[in-house]
Amino acid sequence: MNDFPELIKEEIKHGKVDFLHVVNNPRYGIKTTELKIFYSNGERRLFVVRDFAYRVEVEEIFINTYQNRAARNAEICRLYNEKFLSQNGYEISRITSFENIINDILNSKCNMVLLDINLPGNNGEYICKEVRKISEVPIVMITSVDSELDQLISLNYGADDYITKPFNIQILLAKIATILKRTNSNNKDQSKIDCKDFILNLSKSTIEKEEKEIELTKNEFKIIYYLVQNRGKIVPREEIMSYLWDSEMFVDDNTLTVNITRIRNKLEEINLKDILETRRGQGYILI
Numbered sequence: 001m002n003d004f005p006e007l008i009k010e011e012i013k014h015g016k017v018d019f020l021h022v023v024n025n026p027r028y029g030i031k032t033t034e035l036k037i038f039y040s041n042g043e044r045r046l047f048v049v050r051d052f053a054y055r056v057e058v059e060e061i062f063i064n065t066y067q068n069r070a071a072r073n074a075e076i077c078r079l080y081n082e083k084f085l086s087q088n089g090y091e092i093s094r095i096t097s098f099e100n101i102i103n104d105i106l107n108s109k110c111n112m113v114l115l116d117i118n119l120p121g122n123n124g125e126y127i128c129k130e131v132r133k134i135s136e137v138p139i140v141m142i143t144s145v146d147s148e149l150d151q152l153i154s155l156n157y158g159a160d161d162y163i164t165k166p167f168n169i170q171i172l173l174a175k176i177a178t179i180l181k182r183t184n185s186n187n188k189d190q191s192k193i194d195c196k197d198f199i200l201n202l203s204k205s206t207i208e209k210e211e212k213e214i215e216l217t218k219n220e221f222k223i224i225y226y227l228v229q230n231r232g233k234i235v236p237r238e239e240i241m242s243y244l245w246d247s248e249m250f251v252d253d254n255t256l257t258v259n260i261t262r263i264r265n266k267l268e269e270i271n272l273k274d275i276l277e278t279r280r281g282q283g284y285i286l287i
Helices: 004-013 052-087 101-107 124-134 148-156 169-184 218-229 237-246 253-269
Strands: 017-024 033-039 044-049 113-116 139-143 161-164 192-194 199-201 206-209 212-215 276-279 283-286
Touching (some): 004 033, 004 052, 052 169, 101 124, 124 148, 139 148, 148 161, 161 169, 199 218, 212 253, 218 237, 218 253, 218 283, 237 253, 237 283, 253 276
Parallel strands (some): 113 139, 139 161
Antiparallel strands (some): 017 033, 033 044, 192 199, 199 206, 206 212
């Protein structure tokens, strides 16, 4: 009988317990707890505990075991889904490091992004919003919570569709095929913006004019992209710096001035000398 407490812990660790109900019950004494144990085979046991430390230990073991089991099940589902998509002709690339996930997505040159809302660091909705500022790549949001608010936020941030876990893989496959068919029907190159005087290549971070191509740094590209999006309007310096901060590119006033000067010099290399003007006390305008 003395081995029974340890036996319970081992049974929990080995996944034999499906549910653990813990309730204080003074019927057996002032400081007693009932452990109602529900096993996978349908068996049930009632165990009276007077050792509070043991009760806490059992609860922790059960929680850790359950979390590990859930993680393993999620990994099995992910591998199955990736295998299924591969078997249907799709090449899968998975991002496992989330420190630079926005740039990793933009640099991947993928045809579609399946983006989970719950990610370490920035959530999927923020990532969707930042990617959409630069790229028109189709994005399908994936979540384990069936929330109309999350769905609305994701779609407002630019997501093309939304699917809730657990999902039927055939439904996901149908969504992917439909979205790709819709985007591929437009022959326009989504990775380039025609700015009349030049082409802004989003996938290569370059400016193109005729046969010339100028490479841009990360900050230079973000600045010229924002000016292109607001072409013909004066954009205050503070607004540009705020945009760069929102994109996790931290610049101060002097850094912005240096980047603007470099952009002007690069534009001059392709005979676009006076296209970027400074309006004193107001900001910059791309004319």
